[in-house]
Amino acid sequence: MSTQATHAPAATGTGAPEPHARRWDGRGGGFLVKLALMALVNAVGVSVLWAAYAQGSWAIFAASLVLLVTADWVYVSRRALPLKYVLPGLAFLLVFQLFSMAYTGYVALTNYGTGHNATKEQAVDALLIQAERRVADSPSYPLTVVQRGDEVGFAIVDEGDVRVGSAEEPLADVPDASVDGRRVTAVPGWDVVPYTALISDTALQQRVVDLRVPVSDDADDGSIRTREGSTGQVYSSALVHDEAADTLTNTETGAVYRATDEGRFVSADGEALAVGWRVNVGLENFTRAFSDDTYSGPLLRITVWTFGFAIATVATSFLLGLVLALVFDDPRLRGRRVMRTLFILPYAFPAFLSALLWRGMLNANPDYGIVNQLFFLGTRIAWLDDPVLAKLAIIGVNLWLSFPYWFLVCTGALQSLPGDVMEAARIDGAGRWRTFRSITMPLLLVSTTPLLIASFAFNFNNFTLVYMLTGGGPRFTDTSATLGHTDILISMIYQLSGVAGGRADYGLASALSIVVFVIIGTISALAFRRTRRLEEVL
Template identity: 60%
Template structure:
């Protein structure tokens, strides 16, 4: 019987459902796409904000970073950058940019009276020297807006005139007047007075708003103080853009724009209180060393900063070391309890501890004078010398637990065989400590001591919370005090307290502090290598 060959049926291709095809895209890709949409949205918002602020450098950086992010996360070749890029962006934004901007400000006169551009300074001078025009009537006034732009509508007789800061007053024929005030202004939205009284930002915007009376700036502008009535004001200063001069129409004094110092200067050397920021080179660094208002005070502050950092590290290290040696002895009972008690100051926030000590050291009702010194009147925080002693004492109380922990761990890591061998060789406790224990401890703790020095060199918290940098130096009008460190002095010079700000000088001092700490740390780290060789 002849054999018959039967062909096997062709395999049926598997069915692909819509759900499987959708899954084939990859949920990871979908999540990445959604995340990159958010990144691009925030990136575009940052670019538009930079454009509006005319910050072209920031705009360029934002564009570069956004394009780089899109290329990295949609490319299959830049796998390592997918993990590194976020850290690089944070490093650039929060570290390098901050340092670069601080360096830029250090070479400018940026500060009180010089925090505007020249165009903004001109507007500020004109506004600050405005006076109400003699004989100007008080017009009933209504606050209006056109697509978010605020304006005024005044009633002049039977006529309603409306305008904005960019559009001078013009008559509005079909406006409605009720109770002597405009209640409907075609082309504008009337803002109820109640809304103005309940919105602080709107109140500020209304008070600073000026609406020109006409195209001629000499005729003045309408301004208001109560959002219900307005009057015509005109500046006593006249700006000549071509000659770059201000002329006071009342006195005839001419102020010339001096771009080297960013001020409007008269022939007699007087200047207008408003200027603009310009690059001044190394003037801030020179000022820190030569200006008598700052040089002497900053020299004292610098000396105290070094003394404070060095004494704090040495005192806290030796107190912590002594306690660590004592409680490293197996013969002491309850060592765990004692160690817990000794590290308690380290467990509390430093600013709370400083405030607590500030109350206890109070000269009038502090418990230190009342309880422990039996009512003795000791000016812990008001006398220059005692204030510095108090700062060192409180910082010792806060710092020694750290070294207690570090030295305890270092002692427990020492080789027992080495100590036993030295004891067999006849070395006493003092010789063991001087020749073995201390050198070995210094090898492991020296880098931490350098870090502690850098920290205390900029220990703003203890100074500000305990003494505020005071008491003030009697022979200085800079506002600096006897316990100020360089970091707190920089804080005061920056004007954060509400005084006159000098951001340029503060930034210059910040750079100097950075250099000093860096140099000291580099030298100290180099010296630690000698300890390892020893």
């Protein structure tokens, strides 16, 4: 197989095209395979449609319908030739990757983040939970759940007396009820719900958890609730929810909190309740991204460093990988399979482990940091505590992490260079350096330039390395922002939006990442346009 690989280009070059030797019989077994695959796809597709229809998941129904119809059209029609090859990957890309992007775009328009984490209903639930307090020093009563038709009530044992009530009827004594220790066994007019029946009925459970039985006609006395179904305690709530007016009222202070467009309940004097909900805030996150002046100072420096870091990383690791690939692409070397395998060692270990390893090895104190001990004669060099050295360190570590990638890619690339051109050059007597410069390198760049751009983009967003190795430090001393000399834009976003610190503002983070994405995307698209010229070489 591999012999054919190198022979073929040479053969075409000499004008005796080998493929002619083969008879092509048009469609054959391949057609049947395709048919079977199509049938499978349709079967799966239709059953997904059916399931989505049954579940009422209309978004999924629509998406799978579009995908299925497209697939059928593409593979049946004669016109959609390129799509036949692109569609499988494209389908996965659309479903999984673009959904993430669309979701980020959606979040960027909301205030999703700490304090605005859920829906309004859930926020009200949470606020009511937090406002409902146990009445101080109130006792805990043995409690039994009772039912009368559709009505649920509680029967409690209060110093030997049984008292029964429901949401509408406050607790009242029921003298002729029977009690067995802590449990009420029978209440006239009510059916006792056994505990086993209660726990097997989720809907009833929910009603029991929500039920509040007033202790008396006076609402200030509080009401009985149960948390686990067998004891009851007296609680009173400081907040009352008025659904119609969309307000929460504090019964102690009388303050009325109204729902606002910002996704919070705010009182007349501007006080807001702790839990808010997600609302659409339009472009506010974007305007905030551009108007926060704490960050406008470091922003320029960080942008410059981000570019410097990404370019330096790609350049150094590509060069090292390329040189190694060239040097060890030599059949006269013995044991080169083992050598090559050992070269990719850094790639075979998890990157975060490597970053932590290097962090330890770069310790300033030569007693702890092996780099200073072995290579710098035991001098104290504060690699991670000096702005310039920290930058060098991070580029150096990233070189170590990524040269195996380029070594692999370049090794593969060198194999697919057309052998005839190389040979012709050799016969022409071109020197090694000239062959490399005017033939190998340009051909290699055709296949690797897109990868160089992709690698640039990857390192532009290389959060893991920065976070694990330096944490962005050493810190800037002339600003209040928690940023440092090795922070890149993506790690700045993490800091700025609190995602790293635990007080996340996902809305802002999303808006910022879209801004960064637009910047890096534009640059890459422009760079990519230039590669067309390279392509035309062929």
